[in-house]
Amino acid sequence: MQYFDNNDSLESKLRILKYKAFNFYSDLGVFSKDRIDYGSILLVESYLKYHNEKKDILDVGCGYGFLGCVIGKETNSNIDMIDINNRALHLSKMNQKENNVENLNIFNSNIYENITKSYDIIISNPPIRAGKSVYLTIINDSFNHLNPDGELWFIMRNNHGVKTVIKNISKEHETKVIKKDAGYYIVMAKKN
Numbered sequence: 001m002q003y004f005d006n007n008d009s010l011e012s013k014l015r016i017l018k019y020k021a022f023n024f025y026s027d028l029g030v031f032s033k034d035r036i037d038y039g040s041i042l043l044v045e046s047y048l049k050y051h052n053e054k055k056d057i058l059d060v061g062c063g064y065g066f067l068g069c070v071i072g073k074e075t076n077s078n079i080d081m082i083d084i085n086n087r088a089l090h091l092s093k094m095n096q097k098e099n100n101v102e103n104l105n106i107f108n109s110n111i112y113e114n115i116t117k118s119y120d121i122i123i124s125n126p127p128i129r130a131g132k133s134v135y136l137t138i139i140n141d142s143f144n145h146l147n148p149d150g151e152l153w154f155i156m157r158n159n160h161g162v163k164t165v166i167k168n169i170s171k172e173h174e175t176k177v178i179k180k181d182a183g184y185y186i187v188m189a190k191k192n
Helices: 038-050 066-075 086-098 132-145 162-169
Strands: 015-019 022-026 056-060 078-083 104-108 119-124 146-157 174-181 184-190
Touching: 022 066, 022 086, 038 066, 038 119, 038 146, 038 174, 038 184, 056 066, 056 132, 066 078, 066 086, 066 104, 078 086, 086 104, 119 132, 132 146, 132 162, 146 162, 162 174, 162 184
Parallel strands: 056 078, 056 119, 078 104, 119 146
Antiparallel strands: 015 022, 146 184, 174 184
């Protein structure tokens, strides 16, 4: 059982994770169930240093909703949060309510399958364990769902091939490494 699979028979062991003034419900069967992922924290904090204004945002592979809830609360942005894991989506809805975050729309989508509009920002901590074709689709196809001058923000580790990904997307889009920390790269690519 991986965190990107649906398993309706999986038992539930709800727990609460804390980040600043936020509380997040987590459970078995979701990514980083026992602690808030350091890479996700880096991504949120890096994003918020660049953007504190309201945007239309898509959070791809939202998990239990850390990125979308924190950014939504801090910027009052309109955020669509998608995942393929129904338990993750249920937790995201619980976390939206727990943290009193408005303007979140949480729904099931296999990557961009159910996406019908364009966004100012697409943000993702892509599911590396789902395989190269999945995380490369999240990154490469994001530009089809961004507004002109829209930005893709994502995090990857050095040992997961981030330098190759950066090299490939920078052929067509202005790409910057925003931060490097403990082997993590925060990457922003602007749609050209």
